[in-house]
Amino acid sequence: MSNSNVMTQTGSNQAPHYTVIVVGGGQAGLSISFYLKEAGIDHLVIEKHTVTHTWRSQRWDAFCLVTPNWQCALPGYPYRGDDPHGFMKKDEIIAYLDGFIEMVDAPVVDHTEVRRVRRQHDGSYVVSTSNVEFTADHVVVASGGYHTPIVPRMAERLPHGIVQLQSSHYRSPQSLPEGAVLVVGSGQSGAQIAEDLQIAGRKVYLAVGEAPRCARFYRGRDVVDWLADMGYYEMPVDQHPLREGVRDNTNHYVTGRDGGRDIDLRRFALEGMELYGRLDDLRDGVLYFAPNLTSNLESADDTYNRINASIDAFIDREGIDAPPGVPYEPVWKPEGERTSLDLAASGITSIIWCIGFTPDFSWIDAPVFNGRGYPAHVRGVTSQAGLYFIGLPWLHTWGSGRFSGIARDAAHVVDAIRAAIDVSRTASASLAA
Structure with missing residues (x-):
């Protein structure tokens, strides 16, 4: 979805609403979108720059993977090249990601910065951005953990x-x-x-x-x-x-x-x-x-x-x-x-x-962070209903922040969302009865 399409939805005073909003259009956010589409759950991916921006703009010219190509196993899109034990170079990584982007065909609004996420009294979320405001029943934070250079x-x-x-x-x-x-x-x-x-x-x-x-x-x-x-x-x-x-x-x-x-x-x-x-x-x-x-x-x-x-x-x-x-x-x-x-x-x-990065989740207004500003979660599911994280190092296993483990993590988070939606629908049906 382009910015222009999103803007046309804001003609009324009511913010556009989605069942799920995914913050971040890297491999983690796109993996969430893959499983949400598979489950038939409406959603929007909001990306500050363009999808997979980091791989294109924050890697040196001679960069290559340090893990073998066979570990590239994004959901529905495993490595299919002829060198599984080799190491893709920067342009090959981008080509691999381009194929994944095309296959997922995620609903994305890019060049849009999420500036605040806060929960409302009814349990839904307000997602304020540099362009427009959205609401959602669930928010998946897929912006990674490397935000501020040290x-x-x-x-x-x-x-x-x-x-x-x-x-x-x-x-x-x-x-x-x-x-x-x-x-x-x-x-x-x-x-x-x-x-x-x-x-x-x-x-x-x-x-x-x-x-x-x-x-x-x-x-x-x-x-x-x-x-x-x-x-x-x-x-x-x-x-x-x-x-x-x-x-x-x-x-x-x-x-x-x-x-x-x-x-x-x-x-x-x-x-x-x-x-x-x-x-x-x-x-x-x-x-x-x-x-x-x-x-x-x-x-x-x-x-x-x-x-x-x-x-x-x-x-x-x-x-x-x-x-x-x-x-x-x-x-x-x-x-x-x-x-x-x-x-x-x-x-x-x-x-x-080359001394690393610190996370910056200050834009998320939720009581789920420890004293160092890192989210507390179990496999990406936080204690606050409807708020999830994906793509962090060791979110669940060694591969959680890499191409090798993101599919399993994304599937788990989407399963949690599906379960929450089912509970909500059952509760609504009971009230209606």
Whole structure:
């Protein structure tokens, strides 16, 4: 549905009403629409930009999936290409999403920002947007959990001549000015962007955080394949050793680039990348780092070896014939902890902040959030009738915020909506009788 079509419905004083309004037109919102259409439930998807906008505008040029293509399993639209164990590049991901968009054919109003959601006394919701106001019996929040880029206040004190980008705005080495680049953060984005810059011949300084890492291939197979066979991706959050705490975990760094490989920061150092610990401060043109590079590298390697050891145990338990595996041994170690770096002397002309995002659900007026502003829910169903969430990390399983698990989550949320509609109809029929 286009904006013009929606606007024509507002000629009366009564706001357009839908049984369900879905906020967000990414893969999560479109997956909800898929099941709502299948159930014959009228609904509207409201998107601030255009559908699947994030994949098109917030990924760098060399971006590719870090999980194999076979895990792309959007509802009714699994990966059907000829490289299930490969890793789609950015243009291939967009083509895959375009096919999904066409197949779902969701009723969407785009370029419309939802500014407030509030519940009325009768239990319905008012959805106020930048264009018009709607009402709905149910609201599904599918806007994800990565809203506000994290940039430390010290960034305000950097010299004006230094280009600063958040990871979602990085595109390519060629888009940056000549000179060295400081990448802050070593999660999935930071590690891959640092590699992208180093491959292009740029001098790279990397402030290493506490992100874990994992192998790409181990004992003859992709680690993802092993973990799938081990049932890891089927594990619900309430059975994970960390329980809901797993939602705060940083993703393991690895890459699907060039067919897939490990990301080993120690090897980057051998090739000329300068590694430091966590960036803590900036004073008088000097950057200061925590003396934790060694511990961060060791912690990442421990996770790497621990995952591989769990695969070893699975292979032994199941009697699987597989090539031998050996623990990772460091190929480089810091000679000491360097805790300062002079900006001018280093030749740094660009800084890329890769330290994540914070959620912003301030526009939802509902008593369902914890002290950190994160919604409390069970598989996306909140304690407030008619309000649901979808597409969040570990909403139910590891794949909840990814292409692999969104179909199951969306089906569950729509089942909950259908059940609520049935209860409401039964209650109305009883009153009428």
